[in-house]
Amino acid sequence: MELTFSLQRHHINKLPPPDIEDVKSKWPFLFIPRYIYAHFELLTDINVPRSLELSMEECGRAITEYFRGRPTYKDVKDILSNGEDNEMALRIVQLLMAHFGEDITGFILFTDGSATAADDVQATLRLPASPRLILPVSGATGQVTIKGWMITLEGRVISEGITPTFLTELAAMFAIYYILNVQYQDEAACTLVFIQRRFIGINPERGTKAKRGKVVSKKKGVIVQKKSSAVNTHVAMLLKKLLDFEWNFI
Template sequence: MITLTLTPVSTLEASSSTQFTLPHHHSTPVQHSTWPSTFQVPWDKTRPSLRTCLELRKRPEETDRRHMVRVTVDAMREICLNPTLSQCADVALSIIEQYPDCFEDRTDEGDRMGSGHFTLCSQFKTRIDNLNRNNTLARLRKPKRPAVAVENSLPVPSRKCAKTDCYGCINWQPSELPEGETRNSLSEKEELKSTFTREGQNGADKARVNELMMITYEAQRRDINTSPAPSIDQLKTVWPFLFIKRFLIQHFNTLTGIELESRLRESISGKGRRVLHFFKSQLMRWRKEVRTLLADTERVSEDVDPGLAAILVMMAFFKEKEDSLFLLADVTTTQADSETQLSLPSTPRIILMGKIPILDLHYH
């Protein structure tokens, strides 16, 4: 026989209220975006061997460095579960400023390649992304853009969410507009387009154009970041001056905080030293032309840019003709004559004395 027991509803309600409780969601650490300025690396949690290297201003072992990255990221995520790349860069910069000799980038030969700021920043962000791989609540999202069409403008951005930051960029999409500007104001964009239509690339020399290109950076990024991405032809129509070398480099500098031309020169010079060192260390392996060129560069090493010398050595090694890359000019040629002869756009200029470059690369 089955016996049924009836229980009053009030009793069930009381019982359920005592037995079941709503689950508490894990609270996500939230902090103001300026927290990196006051962030303290927990050095006391790092390995003693690393702290010893820091005191002696020596480079720590790679295992100690990786452990320091893990400890630092754990401390950062106690404040913010998913720090942005720019926030990681701020923390990395504070470490580099405190210990400049301990974390700089060096080659296998011991030559200094950089301060180590970007490498350390990348290690922080990579570690953070790995920890947040399966954590959808910690992903960075930006608000949906309103689907408002503007006549004669780029395609309307989709309402799809996207990341708010991108590797290597410090100003991916500005959140603030220049003073006195609104998103509905297209006068600056139209003025740039009309100037380009009227004067072409010569308008790039005008101070007003330079001013407007800086003011409209936010609008340029907004158009570039639309989804689906616009074509190059569409961007050329809306921002014609953006594809002139001067303003493209200016845009890149604002986007990444890197002076492209100076960084390129430094990189070519640094890599050139490594290339020359390699060729000189195995001198007897090379053909006569390569050995002669290496001897010439060694003889007047103080007057030779290592990057250009390395290019000439590699051209000799691969049997490339010099006029395939360089425009040659007589050393007695005046500056005005050189500008007339070497007027091709974006062409490297180098004046040679025999085989030895005595003038750095120059771009028109």
């Protein structure tokens, strides 16, 4: 896979972009976690599982306490009231999505723990074209046990595995956006940009993987293409507030 890295990039970067099944048929190993992480590291020089792990150790508890001090957020209160049994990384993703007003289903779909096969998931869930992380779970609320994971794209399961922590599943999911040149879906764009910048350390001055949506022009009153900015305003504001909070928290 290392020797053929340039061939993989050439195939993925073709215009028009190849169908995901075409990529998978030519590079099946690319959709196995070990090679997802390796390809991402060759592409970005970042060990994505390690980067996420270090970030959670460094600021995970501080982020949780930041939101705990804002009881006016109803969804945040519900998430924190579920107890400490949920993994910190999963809880933080839920907190971020609640803060940004993004529904968890825009990024993660939970399904019954018995649905551990790709065919079962594709038959029982309506899978969107944009990426989703599928988590088969069992147990009561607050004591959820994750039975495995799947990544879906273009309405089908493209990768799956059984790993011990949500962190490794999140790492594989995040890497897929870069490996396959996929934009962040609107439903989870703020959360993904936050993860990219705060946890992974990818901070470009220009450009974004979030889609450029359309807004109503205040001057003309017509729908226009939203201007691209280096950092989403909501994300930048939260990053600044968290930085200030972490200094005091330490």
